[in-house]
Amino acid sequence: MRDRLLATEKVKAIDWRDGTLFLLDQRVLPFEQTWIACTDVSGVAEAIRSMQVRGASAIGIAAAYGMVLAVRARIAEGSDWYAALEEDFALLADARPTAAHLFWALNRMHDRLDRLKDNADPVATLEAEAVAIHESDREANLTMAQLGVDVIRRHQGNAQAILTHCNAGALATGGFGTALGVIRGAFLEGMVERVYVNETRPWLQGSRLTAWELLNEEIPVILNADSAAAHILKAKGITWVIVGADRIAxxxxxxxxxxxxxxAVNAMHHGVRFMVVAPSSTIDMHTASGEDIPLEERDGDELLAVGSVRVGADVEVFNPVFDVTPADLIDVIVTEKGIVERPDTAKLAQLMCRKRLH
Incomplete structure (x- = not known):
């Protein structure tokens, strides 16, 4: 299946060329395909904050390249570049507080910097590390796709209907996607008849991004309002809900x-299996439970307008970006290290002790 997935690769959201980071602006998709050039760390931080780039893995990859731009600029300034970089690390870390992959990538870049040898070129060393983070994410996507397809095959191998939420595809990662990677793989294996996509208010990542990705690969897709999900789970023969993750406690x-x-609550009520697909870097073993995860809130104007058109009354707004799904509502977590069914602390600790898939 790996070769078949590679042959279908059509979407890329991050490109590092000639010392510049290029990001596909996800705010204007699917109507425009505009690439933004980031030449300094503040530009990368703003791209993350403003959701020009989004998705846990993609944010982490962009931040890694952002640190390459930062070290190049600090050295050019001729100051104490090593100490000055702490400001750049903090700038990127503050851009989006919930996604664990952002902090994982920044910590990996920091660790590589700390192990820098006296005669090594800091820019070249960090660039190689950022490229490695990018490439490893793509490989992880391929592995997760295979593992997720195996889980679906084991429980039900016939063509089926799947429901997904938000966008956990190529646009959100360095490769084929997490949740959408599994869906792509299952479709290639003849196990997906159609995919229902929640529109995902207020940024409409489902209708603008996920539906666009699936259409590009000629996977049958049906878009629905978020509020229709329970009815669809009841009436449309959904066998799996498959989603990504920004942090796993x-x-x-x-x-x-x-x-x-x-x-997830609706899926359990209707007897529909619930799968989370995310790289192991998303698992935060220092956060005991979902109660301890910082959940980002964004400006209320995002709910009061659609694009540039105001649609809401002048009212106070609560606009959380993330919520927490308790482990007891999750059937399986799929990572590149392996799968965890009915996850709990002991099972995740065992998973994270693995150095590689086995």
Whole structure:
């Protein structure tokens, strides 16, 4: 299946060329395909904050390249570049507080910097590390796709209907996607008849991004309002809900796009299996449970307008970006290290002790 997935690769959201980071602006898709050039760390931080680039893995990859731009600029300034870099690390870390992959990538870049040898070129060394982070994410996507397809095949191998939320595809990662990677793989294996996509208010990542990705690969897709999900689970023969994750606590609680929690509750009520697909870097063993995960809130104007058109009354707004799905609502977590069914603290600890898939 790996070769078949590679042959279908059509979407790329991050490109590092000639010392410049290029990001596909996800705010204007699917109507425009505009690439933004980031030449300094502040530009990368703003791209993350403003959601020009989004998705846990993609944010981490962009931040890694952002640190390459930062070290190049600090050295050119001729100051104490090593100490000055702490400001750049903090700038990127503050851009989006919930996604664990952002902090994982920054910590990996920091560790590589700390192990820098006296005669080594800091820019070249960090560039190689950022490229490695990018490439390893793509490989992880391929592995997760295969593992997720195996899980679906084991429970039900016939063509089926799947529901997904937000966008956990190529646009959100360095490769084929997490949740959408599994869906792509299952479709190639003849196990997906159609995919229902929640529109995902207020940024409409489902209708603008996920539907666009699936259409590009000629996978049958049906778009629905978020509020239709329970009815669809009841009436449309859904066998799996498959989503990504922004952070997974040590006990298996999952922080993901707002609306995921209620989707998991509805899935359990209707006897529909619930799968979370995310790289192991998303698992935060230092966070005991979902109660300890910082959940980002954004400006209320995002709910009061669609694009540039005001649609809401002048009212106070609560606009959380993420919610937490308790582990007891999750059937399986799929990572590149392996799968965890009915996740809990002991199972995730065992998974994270693995150095590689086995």
């Amino acid at each position: 040590a006990n298996g609680d999952v922080a993901s796009k707002i609306g995921t929690y209620q989707l």
